[in-house]
Amino acid sequence: MAGKVIAVTVNPSIDKTIAIKELVPYGLNRVMESRLDPGGKGINVARVLHSFETDVVVTGFVAGNTGKQLLDFLSEAQLPADCLEIPGETRTNLKVFDRKAGKTTEINESGAEVSPENLEKFQEKFRNLCKNADVAVVSGSLPPGVPKDFYAQCITAAKVENVKTILDADGEALAEGLKSIPYAVKPNIHELEALLGRELKTPKDVLTAAREFIAKGIAIVIVSMGPDGALVADADEAYKVDSWDIEVKSATGAGDSMVGSLAYSIVHGDSLYDIAKITTAAGTITASKPGTQICTKPEVLDSLHFVTVTKIEE
Structure with missing residues (x-):
């Protein structure tokens, strides 16, 4: 099915x-x-894509009563899911928003442990899903039992079916995933600095780092830099992107909104300039919302004119 993520x-x-x-x-x-x-x-990411009227399916591991509750939530949100049920209990994460400080404290569980047998079952499920997809997003933390090169394996499997992958992870999962050369990658500035082991003080420093990945075969690199905007680059051009002033109510989901809108843009064949605009607008809108609320397509499209995109001359 064309356009499926x-x-x-x-x-x-x-x-x-x-x-x-x-x-x-x-x-x-x-x-x-x-x-x-x-x-x-x-x-x-799937919630953003659903708002953007893009065909998307959620896959992964669910466990126990919390897993069933999660699937009920997805059903209510009209998000199709094809998940593998495993023993244990899907995690519950607590987010405490301090209204006076305007900041959130997160307390996250590690998740249910995945057996080698269930890992293989999932990879088979993923390979089958890739037969009817255009883009796959691999993102987030890895639960106990899942190897650090798990995303690398997914990226390799997706390539067999000519599915473009977007990698959004940190630490070893990011480092290992990059070895399989995803189509696009979206680290934040802190994840990128940790990966490279050096400080990136200027947009030029960030672009130099992005160029290292592009030279290895990655098509699109987006580096989110919080209040300093983002850098978006491919093999031919690069842009420094700045958002407009907002009151940040929750950073939760802002990066995911960028990734979801990026997947939408890849499906629709958007230019890098348009990708720069839509991803930054999506992340900004989500950051302006409380809790885990995310941007909608009308909000993003109505805000594109607020985004400043500056081409970096190299």
Whole structure:
């Protein structure tokens, strides 16, 4: 089916977001507001793609009663899911939003352990899904039992079916995944600095780093830099992208919104300039929303004119 995206979420969660007046460590904190949402980077990506009217399927591991609750959430959100059920319990992540500071404290569980047998079952499922897809997004943390080169394996399998992959991970999962040369990669500035073992002080430093990946065969590199915007590059051109002023209410899902809109743009064959605009607008809109709420297509399209895109002359 043309235009279909696979959102791989091997370590999904139920996210409980609570808002408090002011965080008091080791003291009593009274909840002012709370909500439950399906969590995991790939699920956030799928939510964005659903809003962008793009055919998407969520796949990964679910476990126990929390896993069943997660699948119910996905069904209610009209997000198709083809997940592998395993023993254990899908994790619950707690996000504590301090209204006075405007910042969120995250407390994340590690997730259910995956056996070698279930790893192989999933890879077979993923290979079958790739037969009817154009793009696969592999993102997020890896649960216990999943090897660090798991995303690298997914990227290699996707290439057999000519599926373009987007990698969004950190640490060893990112380093190993890059070895299989995904189509696109979206690290944030801190993940990129940790990967390279050096500080990137200027946009030129970031572009030099991006060029290293492009030279190895990666088509698109997007580096998100928080309030400093983003850098978007391919083999032919590069852009420094700046968003507009917003009140940041939650950074949760902002990077995933960039990845989801990137997948949308790849499916539709957008230019790098358009990719720079839409991904930055998507991330900015999501950052302006509380909890785990994400951008919608109308909001993003209405905000494109606020994004400043500057071509970097090399």
